[in-house]
Amino acid sequence: MTTRAPAPVLPERYLLSPDMIADPYDHLDALREQAPVHWSPLHHAWLVTGYEQVMSCLRDPAVSADRVRPLMDAVPQGAREDAERAFGILSRWMVFNDPPRHRRLRRVFQEAFAARAVARYRAFTEKATRAVLARKAVPSSTGDLMAGVAKPLPALVFARWLGIPPTDGPSFWYWNTRVADLVLGTAQEESEYRASLQALVSLEDYLGALVARRRAEPGDDLISQVLREGRVGDSVSEEEFVGMLTQMAFAGGETTSNLIANTVLALLTRPDQLAAVRAEPELAQGAVEETLRLDGPSKMSIRTAARDLDLDGRTLRAGDRIFLVTAAANRDPARFPDPGRFDVRRSGATHLGFGFGAHFCIGAALARLVAVAAVRTLVCDHPGLTLADPGGLTWQPSLLNRGLTALPVHY
Structure with a gap:
C-alpha cells in the first residue's frame, strides 16, 4: 500500500471548480508554500508545485510521460469500441513516450524545428499577421480578439508550415x-x-495521404523537409511519422492561440507594461516570455511514477499519478524575485512555460515567432486597443490548459 504523507492544513480544492478555473493562483501559491509535494485524495494524484521539485521530476527517469492509458480510462464505456485505433495513434506521440523511444522520435523533427529553420517563416508570419489584422482588427471596431486574431493567425502559419x-x-x-x-x-x-x-482517426488518414502526396510532389514545408532528410522508413516507420504529425497538428495552434490572447490580456490590464512595449516594440518578446511564466497557456503536465521514488521527503509509489504544476513553479519566490509582478524586462531564472529537458516543447521557436509578431503588431499598431468587457472574461474548463473562451476588445 502506498504511504501518504500527512495532508497540509490547506483545505483541498478541486482544480476544475469554476473559481479555480477563473483564478487558481492564490491556492497554488499557498499549496507551494505549505507542501510543494502534496498527495491530493481529491485528484488521486501528487501535486508538485515547487520549482526545484518540478525540475527534479522533469530530470528523473522514474517519472514517466506515458499517460495514454489514463486518457483511455477516462473514455465512457459506450465509446470504448471506437477508441482502439485512436489511442494507438496517441501512443505514437513523442510527448507520451519516454527515452529511448522519445529521443528517437524527436530526432526526426529536430532540424525542422531548429530556430534557424523556423526563422524562414518570419516574413510569412508577419505578412499573415498584417492580413488577419486588416480584416479582423479594424480601428474603432469591437470584436473578439480570440476568435478573430488569436485562433486564425496560428492556424494560417501552422497550416503553411505543415503544407x-x-x-x-x-x-x-x-x-x-x-x-x-x-x-x-x-x-x-x-x-x-x-x-x-x-x-483523431480522420486526421491521421488525412495526414497519411498528404505524406504520400509530398513524396510524389515535394514542397517547401515540414513534411517535405523531413522526407528529404531520409529518416522516415529508416529511424522511424511511416506509421510513427504520421502519428507524430497528428501531434504537431494539434499542439501548435491551441498553445499559440492562448499565448497570444493571454499576453494581450496581461498588457491591457497593466498600463505601465503596455506603455513600455509601445515605446520599445522589441519588448513584445519580453511580454510573451513573462506571460509564459506568469499566466501561460499550460498550467501543468501529467506524469506517472514508473517506480518508487522519493521527492522532497515524500514517497511516491510506482503507478502514482503526478501533476507537475508549472503554473505554480513559475511563481516560486525561491526562483523568481517578486514573482507575482508582470515585468516585460525580467531576466534571470528560466521559466518552465515550455517545459524543460527531454520534453521541452519542440515547437517553442515557432510558437514564439507567431506570438511575438501578433502581440507586437496588435499593441503597437492599434493605440486604441482596450478591453471591451473586463469583468466578463471566462476561461476554458481544462485541467491542463489556461485559455480564454473569448477576449472582447475595442480596436
Whole structure:
C-alpha cells in the first residue's frame, strides 16, 4: 500500500471548480508554500508545485510521460469500441513516450524545428499577421480578439508550415479542435468522446495521404523537409511519422492561440507594461516570455511514477499519478524575485512555460515567432486597443490548459 504523507492544513480544492478555473493562483501559491509535494485524495494524484521539485521530476527517469492509458480510462464505456485505433495513434506521440523511444522520435523533427529553420517563416508570419489584422482588427471596431486574431493567425502559419492546402483548412482545423477536446480533457459526454476519437482517426488518414502526396510532389514545408532528410522508413516507420504529425497538428495552434490572447490580456490590464512595449516594440518578446511564466497557456503536465521514488521527503509509489504544476513553479519566490509582478524586462531564472529537458516543447521557436509578431503588431499598431468587457472574461474548463473562451476588445 502506498504511504501518504500527512495532508497540509490547506483545505483541498478541486482544480476544475469554476473559481479555480477563473483564478487558481492564490491556492497554488499557498499549496507551494505549505507542501510543494502534496498527495491530493481529491485528484488521486501528487501535486508538485515547487520549482526545484518540478525540475527534479522533469530530470528523473522514474517519472514517466506515458499517460495514454489514463486518457483511455477516462473514455465512457459506450465509446470504448471506437477508441482502439485512436489511442494507438496517441501512443505514437513523442510527448507520451519516454527515452529511448522519445529521443528517437524527436530526432526526426529536430532540424525542422531548429530556430534557424523556423526563422524562414518570419516574413510569412508577419505578412499573415498584417492580413488577419486588416480584416479582423479594424480601428474603432469591437470584436473578439480570440476568435478573430488569436485562433486564425496560428492556424494560417501552422497550416503553411505543415503544407496543408488552403482548401483543406476547414476540415483540418475542425479535427484539431475535436482532438484537443480529447487530449485536454474537455470532452465530457459520450457523444463528444466519439466525435473526438473519430476526428483523431480522420486526421491521421488525412495526414497519411498528404505524406504520400509530398513524396510524389515535394514542397517547401515540414513534411517535405523531413522526407528529404531520409529518416522516415529508416529511424522511424511511416506509421510513427504520421502519428507524430497528428501531434504537431494539434499542439501548435491551441498553445499559440492562448499565448497570444493571454499576453494581450496581461498588457491591457497593466498600463505601465503596455506603455513600455509601445515605446520599445522589441519588448513584445519580453511580454510573451513573462506571460509564459506568469499566466501561460499550460498550467501543468501529467506524469506517472514508473517506480518508487522519493521527492522532497515524500514517497511516491510506482503507478502514482503526478501533476507537475508549472503554473505554480513559475511563481516560486525561491526562483523568481517578486514573482507575482508582470515585468516585460525580467531576466534571470528560466521559466518552465515550455517545459524543460527531454520534453521541452519542440515547437517553442515557432510558437514564439507567431506570438511575438501578433502581440507586437496588435499593441503597437492599434493605440486604441482596450478591453471591451473586463469583468466578463471566462476561461476554458481544462485541467491542463489556461485559455480564454473569448477576449472582447475595442480596436
